[in-house]
Amino acid sequence: MDLLRVKKGFQLAGVDTGSTPGFLGKKKDSTGALDEGAGVFSHLQEMFYANSRDGDPRKILLVLQAMDTAGKGGIVRHVVGSVDPQGIQYTSFKAPTKAELTHDFLWRIRRHAPRNGMIGVFDRSHYEDVLIARVRSLAPAAEIEKRYDQINQFEQELADDSTTIVKVMLHISSDEQKSRLAERLARPDKYWKYNPGDVDERMRWDGYQEAYQVAIDRTSTGAAPWFVVPADHKWYARLAVQHLLIDALQRMHLDWPAATFDVAAEQARLAAS
């Protein structure tokens, strides 16, 4: 999935949100591909978890950022949801509480860093502190300016602590968002997903695109790369994120851990029990 990795000179505005890089098939082929990927992902995840029981300190952190309706929830449900819940640490970051605001912006984030053998999933993250915070001037400009470096340091720390970091921006067009919000307003079983505030944020679309561009420019590092995933096609975005996670696991060259006990001796004890 190196195709989706942000490289020098990357321009968010230049991405075709309706494209499907690396996937030659159509929507009708995607279900089979997602199911097949789920099997591979689930198998690798189990080996990953198994090794942690044997002292392997590695962990994975998936950061999901996007404009409203871009499909974060669907990724969690259909991609993350295909592996054993015991191996997932999912955290949804809402607007910080008063208590959280008395701390540094990374304080609440650090507490949810994944443990050994776990796949941590951040549904929104510390990036909100340079996105909505910038667009709505929730902090002084100089303070926000500092945060990019603080984020890079924080992510480097995680990487030094054996964390593979995969940062994903699901990228949709303004038109696609409009039609998804309209659908939520047209279906009573979707009302609960609609928030009038979504339209307020939508009215600041350009501001958000600029804030994403700056954030991506400032925080695309070797330790914690960004992947911008065209997301007008939900099926494509799901496949792409699934493959980013599979890639992360495959690069670990995992195998089942060896027995940490004498197998024959244990078989004898068991037989006698």
Added chain:
Amino acid sequence: MDLLRVKKGFQLAGVDTGSTPGFLGKKKDSTGALDEGAGVFSHLQEMFYANSRDGDPRKILLVLQAMDTAGKGGIVRHVVGSVDPQGIQYTSFKAPTKAELTHDFLWRIRRHAPRNGMIGVFDRSHYEDVLIARVRSLAPAAEIEKRYDQINQFEQELADDSTTIVKVMLHISSDEQKSRLAERLARPDKYWKYNPGDVDERMRWDGYQEAYQVAIDRTSTGAAPWFVVPADHKWYARLAVQHLLIDALQRMHLDWPAATFDVAAEQARLAAS
């Protein structure tokens, strides 16, 4: 699933661990039944979660207890894993740490009580403090004696706070455990699930059965009933727990929450955006 609910005079030793109460089919029918149930469960769980966004304070707590190899992990993976990870709060309780031991035994448990709209899953729980603690005399008898009442009070508190509590003991036979442990010792991809301590606990089988009987006798309450699920057939145990959760949700008589905003006004704002 009232069939599995513990009633007055219940005798653990009288349960046929190979039986399949309430299910007339065979193993070959179970996959279809589990898939069908997964659809129902997932739909109800989404409505449940949606209502919490609208102020509904209800939550569900599934407590899983069992002898080693009885299938807790499979329940989490195949039953809990069929709904959106965003709606699950999974906690695995291991032996308490030194820091945890400086607190009351319920201290670490309380911190993981499910939030509104969530299904909390306890993989082991405060019951270990009257099970292994009793079998291995980890606390004075008088202390353990007090714990049953403390557990009942704690669970009553949760119930008063709108929690539907479903306590499940997966019940296997000693022979079935032996063959499952033997399988773990025969397959290198299962070594990581094997712990020599499992055989030590196995040697105290009767002590555990007695401790379960006492715990079930003392803590089967209206607020927090026990369900003993015959678990020699993994497929049956999964179906049974799935249906216990579906029952809990169906008794809530859920519907999609009404819009908390003026739909027409929002449609107009969106159209103008």
